[in-house]
Amino acid sequence: MADHRFSLSLIVLLMVAMAFLKGAIAADYEVGDDYGWDVPPSNSSEYYPSWANRYEFKVGDSAVFNWTGNHTAAHVTNQADYDNCNTNATEITLYAEAGVRVPFTTEGFHYFICTVGTHCEQGIQCYSCR
Numbered sequence: 430m431a432d433h434r435f436s437l438s439l440i441v442l443l444m445v446a447m448a449f450l451k452g453a454i455a456a457d458y459e460v461g462d463d464y465g466w467d468v469p470p471s472n473s474s475e476y477y478p479s480w481a482n483r484y485e486f487k488v489g490d491s492a493v494f495n496w497t498g499n500h501t502a503a504h505v506t507n508q509a510d511y512d513n514c515n516t517n518a519t520e521i522t523l524y525a526e527a528g529v530r531v532p533f534t535t536e537g538f539h540y541f542i543c544t545v546g547t548h549c550e551q552g553i554q555c556y557s558c559r
């Protein structure tokens with residue numbers, strides 16, 4: 430009888446541990462899903478924020494930027510630089526190769542823009558990636 434209770438307790442403990450681990454597993458999110466990182470349909474500045482709002486990003490998750498053609502994914506540090514498509518932001522991390530995986534190492538909003546020509550103004554920007 431004691432062995433049965435021990436086994437049952439061990440199973441319950443393992444189930445609780447698995448539930449905690451499931452929430453701790455990091456995920457990769459392809460920005461724009463199958464559409465990728467490109468000038469959105471109708472140059473919509475809401476395309477990527479709408480995409481991002483479908484997900485709940487956590488520290489440890491990553492945004493994966495895939496594109497064809499001439500684009501970049503630049504991580505700007507504040508909303509003002511994002512809103513103004515400031516490609517000369519003093520603190521900017523620029524990723525110039527498609528397929529780049531950008532991990533979220535801090536909580537809060539993360540702002541991404543394309544720095545090529547007028548692409549940012551045409552809607553290649555994502556601020557809800559948090």
